[in-house]
Amino acid sequence: MSASAVHSLWTTAAPIDKIDAPTIEYAQLMPTLIVIGAAVVGILVEAFVGRKARYYAQMFVTVVALVSAFAAVIGLAAGGHASSEAQIVAMGAIAVDGPALFLQGTILLTGLVAVFTFAERRLDPEAHGNRVDSFAAQAASVPGSDSEKAAIKAGFTTTEVFPLALFAIGGMLVFPAANDLLTLFIALEVFSLPLYLLCALARRKRLMSQEAAVKYFLLGAFSSAFLLFGVALVYGYAGTVTYAGIADVVDGTVQNIDPALADTMGNDALLLVGGAMILMGLLFKVGAVPFHMWTPDVYQGAPTPVTGFMAAATKVAAFGALLRLLYVVLPGLRWDWRPVMWGVAIVTMLIGAIVAITQTDIKRLLAYSSIAHAGFLLAGVVAATPSGISSVLFYLGAYSFVTVGAFAVVTLVRDAGGEATHLSKWAGLGRRSPLVAAVFAVFLLAFAGIPLTSGFSGKFAVFKAAAEGGAGALVVIGVISSAIAAFFYIRVIVLMFFSEPKAEGPTVAVPSPLTMTAIGVGVAVTLVLGVAPQYFLDLAGQAGVFVR
């Protein structure tokens, strides 16, 4: 098509005989549709259901939605869409294949467990005879103002968190499945925006919560701007935004380049710069150094259940997208991006581990640990082998449950000011309530990658993949940094078990079955994946192939 012809596109109203309606494979998209639909329903509930009933209604809608969505995922997988039937749907916008389904399943389960912790209302003492959860009574009311007191007195609760969470999950479901850059961008925004809001909704320490939200929002928007610019550049390079199309151009299978476009089409500078910017957007989401700095602040400020949800689900989704981008779009550029990712992985592992050593707040500690883990995952990504993909998938599955569980435990340890997150408060916890301390110790050991925990299986899987991929040095550095990391996990254990409990120490709230389920699931997954990971490794192994 010549430039002049293009010009006619919008100068003359050329008669467009017909626009054939896009074909949408609803069945394959079912999980996403269910969740988004439920989210919409949730909003209607907010609008029409009475205050008292909302909580239960929302709970019901959310749980049903997530469970059925998960069922749909299973159905698709059983239908072979994870392997033989894997295909690209919705006019090339979304891929339904092994990795997508595996990650969607993981996200849905994590989300479900996280939603349980959202719904926990037994931790704080009742305010004016109303059960309260971890969220502000009325986000709009100024902290400490009369309106807030009034809201509390009236027993308001921010049940909007459930639809928000659903929207976020919806976006996350699409993110790793996105098969063109536009969908990628939209999905990113769809799950980011609700998270920004959720961060701002903490019941206690609202100033910190709002600050976290602002930082997260500004930086997130900043990064997405970069991502978008990257999208634009890559579009400029390839003339299309579908992964397949770009890949073709990258591989040089497209030859007929219009002389008019010679300076853009196939201009590698555009591709490389754009690709780097898109990578940056994704690395921001996974919290890789040097795009990690939002992580500690946001993790600390956000309501703990939200933190757990973010830490787990966001990472899963983002790594899914990252994998797809690198393995489907840019395999032709492996020799360009691999060294770069090497560097990112190394600094991420080391910085995360080292800075965590001197942390004094349990939530920040876990934030940095999550950064270090991002580094380990990147090591698996760098492997650039099928076993690399499957190992990352497995690691994500293992890691997300541990994270949700760990943050769930954090919600239990409370004092007058809400959660007692300062480490000094945790001294002697093992004496006061051995069980909680033991459970948390299990999670910490899993983070540290001690054998017989899921953490070890995952770490072994990614390092093995990396080594097979010829990244031996990366493995060694990973090993060193996990040695450093071990130091601060152990510090917490020492604190809990070997130091005398403080007189005015925090109390450990007895949670409702909701949180108990969350923690229980966490422990179960940790141990099962630690002792007998074979089944799940197989799962991840079969799921480890992208469709193009």
Place this chain on the structure above:
Amino acid sequence: MSPVNYLYLAALLFAIGATGVLIRRNAIVVFMCIELMLNACNLTLVTFSRMHGNLDGQIIAFFTMVVAAAEVVVGLAIIVSLFRSRHSASVDDASLMKL
């Protein structure tokens, strides 16, 4: 003139926006700078769309506008609430959490 110039302009706008984010204190202004960056992206997309002679770029531009609008909604909500509780919209004042 060659459409490539539009690209340079867009890049310039993007850079300006980014710089603004880095140097301005007021959260609103920072946010506006981000909008500017998004718009720079739009310009880029449209230009490329023009050069490639297909509509994808323009479509994306529309999406971007929608997203930007959504961001405004969410962003303003957050910023305003922060402003109300602190009586300041300076991003530097919001530094309770550090180290």
Place this chain on the structure above:
Amino acid sequence: MSFPLLTATAAVPAIGAIVTAAVPAARRSAAKWLALLFSLATLVLAVVVGVRFDPGGDRYQLTESHAWIADFGVRYELGVDGIGVALIGLTALLIPFVILAGWHDADPEETGSKRWRPTQGFFALILMVEAMVVLSFEATDVFLFYILFEAMLIPMYFLIGGFGDRAHAGSDEKAAAQRSYAAVKFLLYNLVGGLIMLAAVIGLYVVAGNFSLQEIAAARASGELNMATNTERLLFLGFFFAFAVKAPLWPLHTWLPNAMGEATAPVAVLITAVVDKVGTFAMLRFCLGLFPEASKWATPAILVLALISIVYGALLAVGQRDIKRLIAYASISHFGFIIMGIFAMTSQGQSGATLYMVNHGISTAALMLVAGFLISRRGSRLIADFGGVQKVAPVLAGTFLVGSLATLSLPGLAPFVSEFLVLVGTFARYPVIGIIATFGIVLAALYTLVLYQRTMTGPVKLEVAKMPDLRVRELVVVAPLIALLIFLGVYPKPVTDLVNPAVGHTLSDVQKKDPKPEVEAAK
């Protein structure tokens, strides 16, 4: 499918641990008896293993093999050779004594909250350690071994940090601080070692494609698997580093004195007599078995390090003021001997080393436990706080003396046999090193006798004047150990018969022959 004897031997204590941990807070003594019961059951099973094992038979016997993690090429593979049997026997033998000796160590001073059950935890952890150690002696799958090698750190860590020695200098806070420092040091040291090994384990997988000791050995023998020299050396170093931390070998030893000093005597015994043996055992089985060439390549350096450990450990023992730290440094010296024997690569050296592991376990247990009784009576670990004990508590002093004599490997007691074998075996191939190592026996006499003189002889110190002699429970702990020391000193044949064939296999792994005596060589 025959009865999985080896699994059972490890499973019994594991179950015991769970059961013991489940005992309610009020039923403290029940937990103790349960623990003792299970440890004895384990001992019985260990004996059965010893009986069922045929020294003349295959290299690995009573083998079990089940699929486990196919993706990692990992199988649940068990099997014992003579060395394994001997060490399993040692472990199973010592644990009951450890439990008996620690009978009151974990009685909580104040009954804290209802849920706080230190006693149950203490004994459960001990059994857990036993289970893991036993299984690690049985594992013929590198990955399985690695997992246990790492996992056993956790219970040990809680034993060290959670149940410190009541007899400490200074305030409780200070003691608690020192204790957790020791525990953390122990864990980090070994964890770092383990993680380095992890890298090597992964590397091994990349090279060999599976983790089965036999398969890899077979593949090497048949030549279908041949590692590049440098790869093999790196992998070897990765493994050896971890084992050297565990063993411990100079200069990676500094965690041991802290750990043994701060832990209660029974736990100290657990560390040095049982857990550390996994390190030396692993050198023998995995370093030599998997990387024969690299082992030979590294031998000179390792022998020098071992030599340093021997002399250095002994000299530092002389310089100690704390009884338990002294014993710790003595152990470092002894581990030097063990490692030297292993890498001398002669049948005397390696049989001696294996025998040494067993004997050192018994003798250190005897000495350390008696020392524990002594310390608990006086409430102090400092040598200077004792004097003339021999007059008020002759039996205690007598047993302590026998323990000391065993430590300086007096002929007629078990350690002499092993030490002499190691020396001869080393001397046969490396005369100079053998001779220097012989200085160790003088130094050993020095530190043990100085210890005995300062604590037991001389005028009776006021503080020890009222010291009671050994109680029945304590005698029950010590007497059998001493009897065993004498028996194995006079008649070590049962153990050597067990060990010799296994050592033969190990030597054939590294394709080494004993040097011929000059005279025969002349003929």
Place this chain on the structure above:
Amino acid sequence: MENLIALLVAAPLLGAAVLLCGGRRLDRGGHWIGTLLAVVSFAVGVLLFTDMLGKDPEHRAMHQALFSWIPVEGFQADVAFQLDQLSMTFVLLITGVGSLIHVYSIGYMEHDERRRRFFGYLNLFLAAMLLLVIADNYLLLYVGWEGVGLASYLLIGFWQHKPSAATAAKKAFLVNRVGDMGLSIAIMLMFTTFGTFAFGPVLESTSETSEGMLTAIGLMLLLAACGKSAQVPLQSWLGDAMEGPTPVSALIHAATMVTAGVYLITRSGAIFNGAPDAQLAVVIVGAVTLLFGAIVGCAKDDIKKALAGSTMSQIGYMILAAGLGPIGYAFAIMHLVTHGFFKAGLFLGAGSVMHGMNDEVDMRKYGGLRKYMPVTFVTFGLGYLAIIGFPGLSGFWSKDKIIEAAFAYDDGIRGWIFGGVALLGAGITAFYMTRVMIMTFFGEKRWQPDAEGNEPHPHESPRSMTIPMIVLAFGSVFAGGLFSLNESFVKWLEPVTQFEHPHPVISVPAITASTVVVLLLGAALAYVMYGRKEVPVTAPRGSLLTRAARRDLLQDDFNHVVLVRGGEHLTRSLVYVDHTMVDGAVNGTAAGFGGLSGRLRKVQNGFARSYAVSMFGGTAILIAATLLMRAV
């Protein structure tokens, strides 16, 4: 008959076990058990002896194998015994003297509440010593070797409440350990050379290895001998060993254990015969110690220490003789036996004196005791005459032969030197023994009431003590003559040790005559110095040599400064190094990461804009790196 050999060891071992494990209930009768078992062992010895006499000299050696001790690939160590003439001689000496001293101890230790344990230790010693002499391989010998070391450790430190005793015991064990090191190295050398360390194979195949190797082995054996037999330079422990109860000094540190070195060298004759250099070393050590001990003996006022010096010197004679090879072995052993009799007798006499003098040991506080304790006086006197080699008594026969042999070392300067030394030694021996005799039994009483004002009442000791002394006195008088009747002793040993007639550089009668002259001179000098004028109660300052001799010729001071001090400094500095450097390195790394962490933390300053900066910079780097990758 062979099967009885094990019984030699088993009997006392059983005694030790019973007495040490038996507990308080044996306190009353324990000493009888101990004595009985010692006697049993003696009886067995005699039985075997008679049996041995029945056989023809070449086939007298008996052998008994019990079980394989350490069966390891290429390494055979068996528990097996070999009883030949040499061993038999020792067995009789050990069990005989041993039994006597058991009897003696019954009286001597009467008032000690730990008498049972004492007898247990004595039995333990007997067992170990017998094992040492009847073992058929060096490793088993080593067991006995260290066993006697242990027993002597326990017995020297028997009165553990006395710090001096405990220290002396420790010192003895340590010095012996140094010697033991030599023995174990020797064994290793044998193993690598001959592939075995059983007496038979080793001693028969000495010809198949180089002289250098034999020399090495010989020197190591010599080191061992020096430790056990208190020869220079490892002699320092013997003097302090006198802290032990006197019967111990008599049995272990005079009659038996300290002579183990002589046994070792004689037993290894074949090795030394093949290594002249080693033999020279042995002879030198012997000669030096001979003089060293004698000089020390002259200066000591403590009766036991004086006797200890004498012991040292006498063993010097034996070692010297053993170093001379086939011309000396037999005489070394002969002197060893006679010395066993008279030195044990002398010590028991000293013990008896102390017994009567409230354990006073300073001879300057004795004097004129012959009136109070006649039996002791007579027996001691006979022992005295024997040791100085008064013609006709045991010492004369054995020592004179050694001097002859020394003169026959070779027909040149060596013969003169060592012969002269041996002769000189004889003179000094006469001097210091006469001194002891005079200061103890002659002159006027010099003792005063001690601090509590209770004056000692010297009295004769009970039967249980005097009888052994009398028996030993008989030994010291007649043994030598008996052995020398047509060289019966030499012939007895010849099958084991070979024998060549020495050919001294000067005629035998001349040597004998000069010996007698020399000893008379020594005795006379002593009489002049101590007999004629009053002995001062407080020791005079004395000449430089005297003062040095009182301090064991400063040998201890040397050890203290060089070894003890040096060792302390070494260990202390090592402890420091271990803490600051080895451990410090580890803690340092940890601290280093902590500091790094603290510094990196600062970057996280809480300002969203600086976070944005890092993101921006990161992106820039990312882009740059990607482009760079393409560029290169």
